[in-house]
Amino acid sequence: MDDFIHIYVPNSPDDPRDDLLDLPGVVIHRGPPLHPEELTVHRGIPITSVARTLLDCADCCAAWELREMFISAREQGLLDVAAVRRARARVEWRPSLGLFDAVFEEFDE
Numbered sequence: 306m307d308d309f310i311h312i313y314v315p316n317s318p319d320d321p322r323d324d325l326l327d328l329p330g331v332v333i334h335r336g337p338p339l340h341p342e343e344l345t346v347h348r349g350i351p352i353t354s355v356a357r358t359l360l361d362c363a364d365c366c367a368a369w370e371l372r373e374m375f376i377s378a379r380e381q382g383l384l385d386v387a388a389v390r391r392a393r394a395r396v397e398w399r400p401s402l403g404l405f406d407a408v409f410e411e412f413d414e
Contacts, residue, residue, distance in 0.1 A: 313353060313361070315339060334361070340395055342388065355383045356392040363405035371408045379412065386414050 315338040343357035353361065355378050363371055366369045377386040389409060397403065
């Protein structure tokens with residue numbers, strides 16, 4: 306993983322406000338609005354759910370890193386396998402889905 310802050314902005318990649326969000330050390334990811342189950346709030350800050358975060362991390366990490374993330378989520382009592390399964394079902398296509406599916410299979414009860 307890198308040391309950047311990753312932010313998901315639900316809208317079009319053609320949004321003219323792009324220039325306003327060009328911040329050093331911040332990576333903006335754009336896409337359609339997230340399903341309500343994929344959003345939560347932590348200390349007053351809206352964040353993606355653990356299930357959605359695991360899916361997103363598959364795009365930018367190695368299999369061993371993703372596996373460690375699953376293990377960490379499970380050890381902290383945050384891994385909801387059914388929620389991960391539902392989040393995965395909502396994703397139509399990503400190059401990282403093969404990696405995600407292979408690692409998730411180890412945790413899918």
